[in-house]
Amino acid sequence: MVKFSAKTGVMNKPIQARTLKTRAKLIDAAKAVVATSGYEGLRVEEVVQRAGVAKGTFFAHFRDKDALMDQLLGAEMDGIFDALDAAPVPDTPEAMADALAPLITFMTSERYVFDVILRYSGAAGVTEIGPIARTFERQFRLFAKWTAQRSDLPPELLAEGIQAFLIQAMSLQFCALHASSQAQDRLVTYLRAWLR
Amino acid sequence: MVKFSAKTGVMNKPIQARTLKTRAKLIDAAKAVVATSGYEGLRVEEVVQRAGVAKGTFFAHFRDKDALMDQLLGAEMDGIFDALDAAPVPDTPEAMADALAPLITFMTSERYVFDVILRYSGAAGVTEIGPIARTFERQFRLFAKWTAQRSDLPPELLAEGIQAFLIQAMSLQFCALHASSQAQDRLVTYLRAWLR
DNA sequence: ATCAAAAATTGACCATGGTCAATATATAAT
């Protein structure tokens, strides 16, 4: 017998309660490991030990280690975008950069975090769109909303530009030659030019 | 006794002829592997077998597998920039995107290649600037040259913008939702807006 | 030519992500 899944909206296999519990144990254990060792320091072995399951179980729940990261990082970013969606639309480059400060802080908290997010920001296939890719769609819609009242250029184009400059500003954060100025300040410079 | 190195310009250990030969064998073997298996398919084990050396020797010459990729990809991109530097300055967004076609083709030839290049595009420390990071400096100088005669915005800012849009255009190439249009076309759209 | 110090090489070994056939558990039909 096949049941309807409210979560995915398609007909698929019913999910056992046991599955949900194991999955929750793994996620909780992973968060605990991240809290003490950071994202880069996470080891699958430690996660399964804390969760009290075998290693194979981990990979029955997540395609690979990156898929777990996708979940963890995506959830964290979703929280940030929840706040951004609720806040008023910033009307100046400075206000925009200020609003984006939490996102910048999180995405640049670890080089590893930044790399994983970039790697998963676009989905290779429609079926494999993950949490991180979805936050980039949210980001795009948010920036389009921020630029909706402008008439010189389409908001979609302006939004993609802001996305590009945001990545650029954060990338240079990790670059020794540009470490002098902060990502937020660089972003203001970019946005002043892009949105003038 | 310590000798002067013409290559690095600083006083350091003399390099044995044997070292250069082994290094060349490793690089040649790596190129052969890439030719048949692609960059993502490269295995260190296969490289050392082809080169006829032990695995430990590989890591005496390269910090890790990524360092080899840095050399290989950096060399390839340097060739592309040699051609770009020699060519006349393009004066329209279309001409710019045309000129960048070889770079786009190479950087998006494999998802793995794109990811490695992005990861090494900025150096974490001044001492560890590698071949890929250097090509990004070349890219920056090239774009600054392309925009040098403009007076509305500093060429350095315009150059960083072009860099940002180039990455953005290529990123969307790998994204299922935007696969419809080509990276080069997207770049033209971006540059028309950025350089108007 | 000999020898001591420095440099390069070796390969057994380790760390860690990932696989899969076997087993255990849950579900649904009778």
Place this chain on the structure above:
DNA sequence: ATTATATATTGACCATGGTCAATTTTTGAT
């Protein structure tokens, strides 16, 4: 309640990048 089928779990095992103490080779001084 029993049984058959589907699902979840297990852990030994594999793949591959990376380490390092021991060994070999090169170098420079005598």
